[in-house]
Amino acid sequence: MTDPAPVLTPAHLAEVRFTVRWTSAEADHEEHFLARKVALQRDILPPGLAEALAGVGAGATWSARFPPGKLVPGLRPRKVAAIPRDLFKRLRLRGRLVEPQAGRFYPYSLLSAHPGIRSADARPAFRVLEVAGSAMTVDFNHPLAGAELEVAARVERVYPRRGAVRGRLPDWVEEICQDGPGMQARAGGRPTAFDPPYALERADAGDDAAFSAGPRSEVHLDATARGHLEGAYAALAAPGCRVLDIMAGVTACLPPDVDARGVHVTRLGLGRADLEVGARPARHVEHDLNADPRLPLPDESFDLVLCRLGFESLAAPEAVLAGALRVLRPGGALAVAFSNHFLPGKVTALWAELHDFERMGLVLERMRAAGFGGCRTASWRNWPRPQDDPRIAEVLESDPLFVVTGVRP
Incomplete structure (x- = not known):
């Protein structure tokens, strides 16, 4: 007889997949996060979760909704303040002077001494709401302070702990919701200023096809x-x-069963050598979108357009998004996916200076401006990196993933 599957007791630890769902005026959002080494008797969990997980095994699920302010600090009017513009320190990033922009987030370290400001805090913890002359209005509230949160949990694995539970006391909601979630939404419904004059500049403005052909x-x-x-x-x-x-x-990231499901794939890229690797497409199209952003394909000819690990290097993203909208059938979707690293010479300047979650906000703004609706964002963070991955010696965690989708009305 096989041993029964382990269940969560004080003598066990668990891996728990959390999904936090929330809604802004612009989109629906999902944050996926793997909590590792969860100990029921030690950790701070959402109300009701510890009781629900006691005695359960892998595959057990739980979900609950929480009003604004229950899981993260609620909105506090006193955390919105008008301060002198010159408190924003003069800092040059890649040779450019960093200027405060409405809707953008910045680390506390960019503010000079001011009551209540911890200048040594490097988190992107305050948002600029408005810049007017010598003054600016800033918001120190948590980016999710006004959001109702739905939290879902799924037990992925249960295993015996070894020895006493030691170490810090993790607050898993804080782990999931700090340093990012909420930053992709607008402030008060007003568009974020993602349009500095250098936004689309690239350090290597040379021919992308030649770059692709080289080492x-x-x-x-x-x-x-x-x-x-x-x-x-x-x-x-x-x-x-x-x-x-x-x-x-x-590298293709299409589902492995695309053939079995009768999905017809067309791949558009710089060179046939790249296009022919790792995919079974019905059609190859060699085309450089930075040389000519127009998609050389018929109107309303696709149900789904994918852009993976490339949006950050587009020199004319508005034109490419307009083309994606044009080639999609009504009800068709566009999905833009990226991680937290990129080709340094080819990335656009604004993208390189944004926080990962602000990058989702940038894609959202540009999708909405192009005419897409039904927008959604999703993030995946904190999974372990596979032991056989070539970057395991550099980074222990799996690459974070961010996906923004929009629908053609």
Whole structure:
């Protein structure tokens, strides 16, 4: 007889997959996070979760809704303040002077001494709401302070702990919601200022096709992150649909069962050598979107357009998004996916200076401006990196993944 599957007791630890869902005026949002070494008797968990998990095994699920201010600090009017503009320190980043922009987030360290400001705190913890002459209005509230949160948990694994539970006392909601979630939404419904004059400049403005043909490596995404992306794509790719994969590279992240589901794939990229690796497309299209941002494809000819690890290097993203909208059938979707690393010479200047979650906000703004609706964002963070991944010696965690989707009305 086999031993019974372990269940959560004080003598066990667990891996728990959390999903936090919330809504802004612009989109629906999901934050996926793997909590590792969860100990029921030690950790701070959402109200009701510890009781629900006691005595359960892998596969058990739980969910609950919480009003604003229950899980993260609520909105406090006193945390919105008008302060002198000159408290924003003069800092040069890549040779450019950093200027406060409405809707953007900045680390506390960019503010000079002021009551209540911890200048040594490096988190992107305050938001600039408005800049007017010699004054600016800033918001120190948590980015999710006004949001109702739905929290779902799934036990992925239960295993015996070894020895006494030691170490810090983790607050898992704080772990999930700090340093990012909420930053992709607008402030008070007003568009974020993602339009400095240098926004689309690239350090290497040379020919992308020549760059691709030379010695270079594609942006790496580990196997765990690729699995998350395949799952996101599988949820969008209905059986028999027509998919356009733009800026396609060496590694394909399409679901492995696309052939079985009758999904018809067209890959558009810089060179046939890249396009022919790791995919079974029905059609290859060689095209450089930075030389000519127009998509050389018929109107309303696709159900799904994918852009993976490439949006950050587009020199004319508005034109590419307009093209994606044009080639999609009504009800078709566009999915833009990226991680936290990129090809340094080819990334656009604004993208390089943004926080990961602000980058989702940037994609959202540009999608909405192009005419997309039904927008959603999703993030995946804190999974372990596979032991056989070539970057395991550098980074122990799996690459974070961020996906923004929009629908053609």
